[in-house]
């Protein structure tokens with residue numbers, strides 16, 4: 199509707215000037231006045247369009263070069279699709295370099311077993327069917343556990359992070375197997391060979407997890423006053439694990455056995 203032809207714009211502007219001279223010299227006709235008004239409207243419109251284009255270009259430039267991409271967008275870009283992504287929040291965290299025994303370490307006790315279980319032993323959540331393609335599963339080949347129906351239909355899924363902690367816990371329990379009775383645990387069922395196989399599988403899993411995630415945080419070495427070389431941790435960008443635990447517990451659709 200509005201043509202942005204600069205030649206026409208200037209023609210109109212020139213015409214408008216002629217009309218205003220007419221006005222000073224005497225009596226412009228009714229038709230001339232209408233043309234004058236139209237010309238003014240035309241100029242105003244073009245100026246407004248130019249103004250908005252200028253503002254648009256400037257904001258586009260700032261958006262492109264100065265816009266901070268949100269953590270949420272980055273997390274989604276660097277993760278497999280998962281409903282749990284909505285619970286991911288990041289924080290800077292420096293790991294404790296000076297080892298202080300805590301409830302997770304040392305000889306097993308009821309307290310340590312409970313603390314470890316709270317890190318991984320929770321139910322499955324619903325993975326929506328339409329996210330399966332993004333997980334390289336285009337068809338339901340019958341090996342999924344279906345949950346829900348209609349628009350809420352999906353398949354049951356566990357949090358991989360929790361599965362990995364389960365593996366670390368199993369390695370810990372295997373180390374301390376002579377100090378605590380783990381015989382009732384499903385992971386300890388089967389013979390000695392089965393148990394070792396499970397532990398080996400867990401070590402393999404953890405090796406791949408560390409390689410896959412390859413934390414690039416520099417781990418620098420410092421020489422102490424006594425001349426010994428000590429390592430010093432630097433802040434890591436971490437996901438807030440307790441928030442994920444809360445999310446999984448709030449979205450649990452069925453309990454699982456290890």
Ligand SMILES: *[C@@H]1O[C@H](CO)[C@@H](O)[C@H](O)[C@H]1NC(C)=O
Nearest residue numbers: 331332333334335336337339
């Ligand atoms: C995706 O699935 C196909 C078919 O099962 C498989 O061949 C391929 O290796 C998978 N891709 C990845 C990245 O795992």
